[in-house]
Amino acid sequence: MRPDLFEAPDYYHLDDLLSEEHKLVRDAARQWVKRDVSPIIEAYAQKAEFPKQILGGLAEIGAFGPYIPEAYGGAGLDQISYGLIMQEIERGDSGVRSTASVQSSLVMYPIYTYGTEEQRKKYLPKLASGEMMGCFGLTEPNHGSNPSGMETKFKDMGDHYLLNGAKLWISNSPFADIAVVWAKNEEGRIHGLIVERGMEGFSTPETHNKWSLRASATGELIFDNVKVPKANLLPNKSGLGAPLGCLDSARYGISWGAIGAAMDCYDTALRYAKERIQFGKPIAATQLQQKKLAEMITEITKAQLLAFRLGQLKNEGKATSAQISMAKRNNVEMAITIAREARQVLGGMGITGEYSIMRHMMNLESVITYEGTHDIHLLITGADITGFPAFQ
Amino acid sequence: MKILVCISNVPDTTSKINFTEGDTKFDTNGVQFVINPNDEFGLTRAMWFKEKQGATVHIATVGEASVEPTMRKALAIGADEAIRVNALPTDGFFVAEQLAHIIKDGAYDLVIAGRESIDYNGGMVPGILATLLGMNFVNSCINLEVDGNTATAVREIDGGKETLQTTLPLIIGGQKGLVEESDLKIPNMRGIMMARKKTLTVVEPIEAVKATKDTKFDKPAAKGAVKLVDSVDELVNLLHNEAKVI
């Protein structure tokens, strides 16, 4: 792959709205991605392997639980810092960002928010340092967009719970040390349980042959009469709202992450268009390529402002799930459209691993589907503004 | 050992350089500022002395409030304290006078400055500092070891290296080689969190003359158009007959 020459676009001087600390956090993540992710990521995506050697670096730049309080090993940063870290990581690769999102929002967040003090102390510091990795099991073979229909269930056996069922499409599952699993009790109420690798009857087969998020490991979680200690139930919230609360946090991070992928595609296409000569002049001097590039920077700028404002609302504790859905939906579609256009700007070169664009484009096919599909987020906005849920 | 690293705040090397006010002033609009690379090599070496030999590391910058992000980054990388002299660093002599005052007050054993800053390339500050303070001085330093009161410094000289022995207190003008690019540190989250609580003292400048004043900047002539040729013969032909250089 070519050297990473990335220069971040900031057309509306968004930097002026950021604090010095935001910029320090963002620039550290940016520098780290350039040094440790860009040079290796293409090779790992090609061979469909997660680059485990970067886990320590991810922890160092604060990608694991940036907004978890310092007392539990987090960095105690605000939501805008969290978003900026996700943006920079996804500028490198959506798969690496997925690993960070899962660890922070889907594993550390529920343990911090719904867990006991013992659970927080036992797991959070190790998750923050990357010594322990987690995954999040909600989706099942028969229940994707409609998780409330889940079949995974657990039974109270007096001194422990007995867990049965299966989860599919689980990021990080093949190497995770723990899984936050959502399952129904005998009354049909959804609860979160922490399942640890090594528990009898628990296995995590890997899902192979993906064309997307190839540098991220995806797999199943299979529970065959797994005995889960009672101390591993997350007691402080139950019902579908509990996993959805985690998703709010992850989706928010994705709305920033997608901007990173889009910036990388735009920056690559802009540089290429200025250098590539056809018919005696740079292709950037043609109206058709300018239309593509001008629309890209316009959409990126809009997405940045959307994410920034959402970050302010999140910092104030005022962001609604529906507002988060809007940003996730808009920004991921923005990114995937830019990736497709940018790929064309590069002509044949655009399909090779010499450039990051096609990898981003394929990655974003997962991003537009997971954490609520593009359609489902539209239905969430629709239900929010009309008062008529149209899911069924 | 008490170390002071003098840090200059300079435009990132990828910045587009422009001037305003009739080409007498650098246009900072849209420019990203970073730790001067020569100073960053020095800071990283200072971190090595901190880790291996328990040194205390302070940093000092002459600059207005806008330089504080660069200083905060140095604190996040691991410096213990920062001092900012609140003045525009427009003249090397003036800057050295300010830093000399800080160094006298702080009783530093080792002062690490950059050989030159990559913006104005004055290259005067460490030399003037050594003169003002009567301290030992090694310029263009590419390696430094300290054992008790003795310092062993390696200098780059034309086509080779020179190893010198001297005693503290010492000033060096550092550059790449003190550490390598791959040793440079990206601030980690713990460092950024700790930097929040570290002291950044702002002091007003002392009276000092500004011995020089910028009257005009000229950018290098724009690069001419590039002509791509397909063969060596054609290249030789063009160099001979068109450019008339061979």
Ligand SMILES: Cc1cc2nc3c(=O)[nH]c(=O)nc-3n(C[C@H](O)[C@H](O)[C@H](O)COP(=O)(O)OP(=O)(O)OC[C@H]3O[C@@H](n4cnc5c(N)ncnc54)[C@H](O)[C@@H]3O)c2cc1C
């Ligand atoms: C790479 C990858 C990683 C993932 N990681 C995780 C993870 O870590 N943890 C986890 O729990 N899950 C994970 N997922 C699962 C992901 O969240 C689901 O794939 C997603 O929720 C969609 O579910 P589904 O695939 O079953 O599609 P379905 O729900 O079957 O949807 C199929 C299509 O039907 C549409 N549709 C569904 N319902 C409606 C409706 N009411 N009206 C109109 N259209 C509708 C959808 O929009 C979609 O286009 C991951 C998925 C991928 C691809």
